[in-house]
Amino acid sequence: MDDLKHFCKAPRKPRFTPPAGAVDAHCHVFGPAASFPFAPSRKYTPVDAPKEKLFALRDHLGFTRNVIVQATCHGTDNSAMVDALQASDSRARGVAVVGANVSDNGLEALHRAGVRAVRFNFLKRLVDDTPPEICAIIAARIQRLGWHVNVYFESEDLARLAPFLIALPGVVVIDHMGRPDVAAGVNGAGFQQFLTLLDTHKNLWVKVSCPERLGLRGRDYSDVIPFARTLVERFPDRVLWGTDWPHPNMHSHMPDDGDLVDVIPEIAPTVALQQALLVDNPMRLYWED
Ligand code: 0GY
DSSP: OGGGGSOOSSOOOOSSOOOTTOEEEEEOOBOOTTTSOOOTTOSOOOOOBOHHHHHHHHHHHTOOEEEEEOOGGGTTOOHHHHHHHHTTTTOEEEEEOOOTTOOHHHHHHHHHHTEEEEEEEOOTTTOOOOOHHHHHHHHHHHGGGTOEEEEEOOGGGHHHHHHHHHHSOSOEEEGGGGOOOGGGOTTSHHHHHHHHHHHHOTTEEEEOOOHHHHOSSTTOOTTTHHHHHHHHHHSTTSEEOOOOTTOTTOOSOOOOHHHHHTTHHHHSOSHHHHHIIIIIHHIIIIIOO
16 A cells, blocks of 8 residues: 555656646645655645656646645645745746634735645545634635635535535635546536536636546546546636646555546547646636736
């Protein structure tokens, strides 16, 4: 099982060539722990996955930019993520995790470093609960910076969280397609309710990421493709794509990142959809100040 803690050391070169300026809009840095210790409150301890490896992967896969999402193993200490942003020559933006006690000066310092969103995580295996009322206060405070909210939840929690989600101000980006139950299929009630929510609330965006986490067939991602393709075709200007490197908490297999990139033309089958997914949408959300 320990092998599954380590990201793929030598991913293959993808067959798909991303368009110029493509953004990997969901990835993380972990540590290195010697410089950026993991949070005492963490629920898992990953291997080090430092910024140099992330930037090398970006280049290898044919991408230009990254959106680095604060991972739960670093709690509310955003310094490893900020350090990566500052070393990126403006080619990375960040999504931070902050507590209710964050100061306005603290938020502004994160903004100067390249942070453009806060993340609220509702997965019990990853975090202890932050009450939605606290999240709502933080969401209101970040609006003046032009930031958005990024949320991660399990599909079975959608009904419970929907009133909170639809009351949030500004853009709200949902991680990993809302983690659909792939066995139920795209016509299952859960995914259909998710689509209806996005139809009704035009401020909701979605990451069409993590076939390796959601699929039921190991390295064969074909069962997840219909979910992502439905979202890309129905909401072409509200979708983002990311590798989720370095893939914490994987149990079935550790993906080859080249394989993940080669899923893109199957979920975004035209050049126009690929341009929106990989360039125009993330640039609009993260690089327009
Ligand atoms: C992801 C998914 C996971 C972990 C985290 O912040 C995190 O620790 O998001 C997961 O375990 O599903 O997006 O990296």
